[in-house]
Amino acid sequence: MTSDMILPFYQALTEDVNALSAQVPSLAPDTLHDIRREALDRFTALGLPTLKTEAWRYTNIQRYLKEFPYELLTTATPVAAEAIDKAAIPELDCYRIVLVNGHLQADQSALPVGKGITVGAMSAHTDAPGFVTYFNKQHHLVNESLATLNTALFADGLYIELAANTVIDKPVHIVNVYTCERHAFIQPRHLWVLNKNTTATIIESSVHPETTAVAFANSVLETVIAENAELWHYNVQQGEESFREVHTTAAQQHNNSRYHHFNFTLPNTPFTRNNLTVALNGSHTETNLNGLYIANKSQHVDNHTFMDHIKPDCHSNELYKGVLLDNANGVFTGRILVHQEAQKTNAFQQNNNLLLGSKADINSQPQLEIYADDVKCSHGFTAGQFSEESMFYLRSRGIGEDAAKALMVNAFSHDITEAVKVPALQHYLQVQIAEIMNN
Amino acid sequence: MLTIKNLHAEVEGKKILKGINLEINKGEMHAIMGPNGSGKSSLASVLAGRDSYTVTEGEVWFNGKNLLEMAPEERAREGVFLAFQYPVEIPGVSNLNFLKTALNEIRAYKGLPALEAREFLKLTKEKQQLVDFHSNLMNRSLNEGFSGGEKKRNEIFQLAMLNPQLAILDETDSGLDIDALRIVSNGVNKLRDAEKAFVIITHYQRLLEYIIPDFVHVLYDGRIIRTGTKELALELEERGYDWLKEELHLKESV
Numbered sequence: 186m187t188s189d190m191i192l193p194f195y196q197a198l199t200e201d202v203n204a205l206s207a208q209v210p211s212l213a214p215d216t217l218h219d220i221r222r223e224a225l226d227r228f229t230a231l232g233l234p235t236l237k238t239e240a241w242r243y244t245n246i247q248r249y250l251k252e253f254p255y256e257l258l259t260t261a262t263p264v265a266a267e268a269i270d271k272a273a274i275p276e277l278d279c280y281r282i283v284l285v286n287g288h289l290q291a292d293q294s295a296l297p298v299g300k301g302i303t304v305g306a307m308s309a310h311t312d313a314p315g316f317v318t319y320f321n322k323q324h325h326l327v328n329e330s331l332a333t334l335n336t337a338l339f340a341d342g343l344y345i346e347l348a349a350n351t352v353i354d355k356p357v358h359i360v361n362v363y364t365c366e367r368h369a370f371i372q373p374r375h376l377w378v379l380n381k382n383t384t385a386t387i388i389e390s391s392v393h394p395e396t397t398a399v400a401f402a403n404s405v406l407e408t409v410i411a412e413n414a415e416l417w418h419y420n421v422q423q424g425e426e427s428f429r430e431v432h433t434t435a436a437q438q439h440n441n442s443r444y445h446h447f448n449f450t451l452p453n454t455p456f457t458r459n460n461l462t463v464a465l466n467g468s469h470t471e472t473n474l475n476g477l478y479i480a481n482k483s484q485h486v487d488n489h490t491f492m493d494h495i496k497p498d499c500h501s502n503e504l505y506k507g508v509l510l511d512n513a514n515g516v517f518t519g520r521i522l523v524h525q526e527a528q529k530t531n532a533f534q535q536n537n538n539l540l541l542g543s544k545a546d547i548n549s550q551p552q553l554e555i556y557a558d559d560v561k562c563s564h565g566f567t568a569g570q571f572s573e574e575s576m577f578y579l580r581s582r583g584i585g586e587d588a589a590k591a592l593m594v595n596a597f598s599h600d601i602t603e604a605v606k607v608p609a610l611q612h613y614l615q616v617q618i619a620e621i622m623n624n
Numbered sequence: 625m626l627t628i629k630n631l632h633a634e635v636e637g638k639k640i641l642k643g644i645n646l647e648i649n650k651g652e653m654h655a656i657m658g659p660n661g662s663g664k665s666s667l668a669s670v671l672a673g674r675d676s677y678t679v680t681e682g683e684v685w686f687n688g689k690n691l692l693e694m695a696p697e698e699r700a701r702e703g704v705f706l707a708f709q710y711p712v713e714i715p716g717v718s719n720l721n722f723l724k725t726a727l728n729e730i731r732a733y734k735g736l737p738a739l740e741a742r743e744f745l746k747l748t749k750e751k752q753q754l755v756d757f758h759s760n761l762m763n764r765s766l767n768e769g770f771s772g773g774e775k776k777r778n779e780i781f782q783l784a785m786l787n788p789q790l791a792i793l794d795e796t797d798s799g800l801d802i803d804a805l806r807i808v809s810n811g812v813n814k815l816r817d818a819e820k821a822f823v824i825i826t827h828y829q830r831l832l833e834y835i836i837p838d839f840v841h842v843l844y845d846g847r848i849i850r851t852g853t854k855e856l857a858l859e860l861e862e863r864g865y866d867w868l869k870e871e872l873h874l875k876e877s878v
């Protein structure tokens with residue numbers, strides 16, 4: 186098969202997406218085949234988002250898809266240890282799991298082992314109970330065209346399932362490595378199922394080893410946090426010039442569960458879109474969504490979040506903070522939907538931004554839809570520069586302008602970094618922030 | 625050490641300083657008094673380099689260097705320190721980290737290596753005692769939630785840590801109770817030496833009972849209208865400022 190027989194990727198997306206599915210290895214069992222078939226039809230029906238699509242008003246995704254002549258890449262080539270180490274977090278005692286283009290590299294990983302812990306390739310677990318029950322069941326995924334594209338055409342990803350009453354004793358660090366020789370569109374697909382009374386800390390980060398070819402990842406992660414389970418989930422988006430990303434996380438929570446989500450977007454990746462949806466399918470849950478984005482050059486960072494309060498007595502708290510340098514462009518959407526049944530909901534949301542670049546810019550939109558009457562909801566937005574007073578105070582003590590700015594950015598991000606419960610990760614992030622500001 | 629010649633400055637188009645002349649030498653303690661709004665804090669701000677002020681006329685020389693051409697941080701590194709009348713709160717910046725950064729930037733400017741953690745801690749302990757600055761305030765965010773008195777003590781603590789040649793204290797006494805006033809004054813007195821100079825801006829005579837000035841200047845309407853010794857402060861305490869203002873108006877109408 187020579188490449189000129191294949192339609193260019195973008196053209197295939199818009200004209201004949203079925204042709205693409207021939208390039209994707211089929212996964213057992215047959216039920217999955219049907220799900221993928223349906224997703225493909227759904228994608229064809231939805232089409233790619235345009236600026237008229239409500240959820241994509243401030244992000245021209247087509248522009249980024251057309252930016253390079255991508256090819257759909259479903260395979261992985263081995264990656265040297267040094268490339269993986271780029272994502273290492275110093276002093277972090279963890280289980281490290283290496284995925285290359287979504288494919289598990291067991292020999293380069295230290296998988297958590299123990300009774301009740303299942304960790305492996307998605308392709309090898311399509312008959313696992315958690316997979317059968319939960320895979321692609323969230324309706325949020327069915328309505329998002331890029332998620333349907335992932336469902337239809339993903340090659341592999343990571344499957345994690347914790348049986349009831351299991352605790353993983355150390356953080357799990359998933360290193361997503363993306364490699365390609367030509368510009369590639371890569372679609373990992375993951376599912377993490379935390380059954381009753383389980384606890385886990387999972388850190389995701391991504392690296393794209395120095396290369397002239399651009400990798401565009403369209404990844405989807407589904408997580409299930411069952412009754413009384415607790416998940417600490419950190420996503421560290423390390424900046425790489427030759428990387429683009431649409432990162433979709435769809436979480437569902439059940440009674441008395443707790444979900445703590447942290448998203449860190451660091452500079453240099455020209456385009457990042459994070460879709461985060463949390464469906465509260467149970468009562469008495471707690472959800473903390475924390476985001477910190479620091480963007481430079483003409484970086485475009487779009488955080489699109491959706492708190493779906495379906496059941497009563499749930500508490501959600503969302504705090505996203507942005508530091509926009511140069512002519513970076515930020516987008517934040519915070520949708521909160523409180524269903525009629527979801528009485529006694531507490532839902533708070535805050536988005537604060539430091540606009541430090543002369544052409545930096547933020548579009549922030551809270552979207553609150555409340556159909557219950559006994560609820561407490563609030564939202565807030567700020568965008569501003571450093572306080573002149575504070576800058577003068579620091580400088581009057583001999584601290585140069587750049588160091589003063591670094592201190593102020595650290596201070597600005599403090600309430601997010603402080604909430605990171607893994608000390609090595611917290612320290613790593615603080616060092617990263619300081620380095621970014623000192624350059 | 626510091627020479628101010630015919631200094632004029634304005635803020636938002638409003639003339640505030642209208643021809644200040646002042647000479648400060650090593651080892652001297654100067655007090656500047658004057659009614660509210662006369663321009664005392666403005667003078668301090670201009671010396672420290674606050675950029676909302678525009679100098680329209682005059683010169684300021686510090687150890688032979690043109691102070692007005694320097695950025696605020698350069699002035700600090702050269703040895704000018706301002707204890708603020710209203711210190712700002714900066715949530716998220718720890719007091720300790722802030723001081724370490726400041727101290728090391730000043731040291732780097734002077735070609736000195738950064739202090740080792742142990743030396744820094746030792747210095748911190750020593751200077752904390754000097755102004756009775758509680759050590760649990762050290763790990764907190766800079767001035768955040770500090771009482772008025774704690775903020776002022778923090779200013780003097782920073783002064784002790786950074787050890788500048790010229791210290792300008794803007795109403796450090798306001799907000800301090802009598803015990804705190806005594807502690808802070810003792811601290812300042814211990815920092816006095818033949819190489820340093822102080823400018824104490826105050827409203828009240830009472831601070832000058834603890835810190836004895838060599839010169840007392842009265843600032844009024846952007847000018848120094850009278851200079852004397854510590855007796856002038858006592859006279860002001862008794863008679864207020866009105867007699868001085870009247871004298872001034874008489875002179876001007878002649």
Ligand SMILES: Nc1ncnc2c1ncn2[C@@H]1O[C@H](COP(=O)(O)OP(=O)(O)O)[C@@H](O)[C@H]1O
Nearest residue numbers: 635636638640659660661662663664665666667
């Ligand atoms: N940012 C500013 N904008 C306008 N006027 C100011 C500003 N800062 C100070 N002033 C004015 O300058 C004058 C002197 O103020 P200040 O230096 O604070 O006096 P003092 O410290 O002697 O009480 C006052 O009339 C005050 O209102």
Ligand SMILES: [Mg+2]
Nearest residue numbers: 664665709795
């Ligand atoms: Mg004042």
